[in-house]
Amino acid sequence: MLDSDLAEIYGYETKNFNRQVKNNAKKFEGDEFMFLFTKTEFEEILRCKNFTSSWGGSRYTPYAFTEQGVYMLMTVLRGDLAIKVL
Template sequence: MPDELIMNKIYLVRGRKVMLDEDLAELYQVTTGNLNKAVARNIKRFPEDFLFRLTDEEFKNLLFQNGRASWGGRRQAPNVFTEEGVAMLSGVLSSERAIAVNIQIMRIFTRIRQVLSDNTELRLEIEKIKNKLDNQDKNMEVVFRYLDELIEKRDNPPPRKRIGFKSDNL
């Protein structure tokens, strides 16, 4: 199964990367109802940070973002599984297909986390460069200000006292 297929089924909801129950059921080649029944039989394995139900507003938003039809067989908003919840599914669904798909999903979650980490490091490096450039701009302003002052002093020298032999006749 191509990794892109799985990556396209990972969404960001409430600041967490999650997968919809219907997408997982499709990947595991089971019905959404059977997946949710297996979860319901083992609900103690799925605390709220592993599994939660989308609000109607979140579900509508997700439908709108992904261009999915709002009509169909769903009577209620879907369950979504966090990375930990998907990992826990491997203990609930024990078919060969479920195990293989679960391993692939875990690898993809790890890769996404690595990419985000790399991007964060890159962002920090860019921020450092911006700060250095800002400081250089400020330093250049100071240098030019001093140069302007020196040029002004050269063009308009202050009156100087004469030194040397003075006679009363002058």
């Protein structure tokens, strides 16, 4: 799942969601939890109006989380929904 989708599910802004992930980077080391799309992958595969900024382009490529990564998110997020799911 993409970072923006998970942020919406758990009630975060994507920026704050990614900040929580970066603050707990050691828990997400390795490809089994998440990976960052390359610019090419993002432009060719995932391009959609939801991923463009107001100035006409995406500022950042999204993170994609594996099933294990989604579970790991529940251990670092502080929101009510994440706590209930855990």
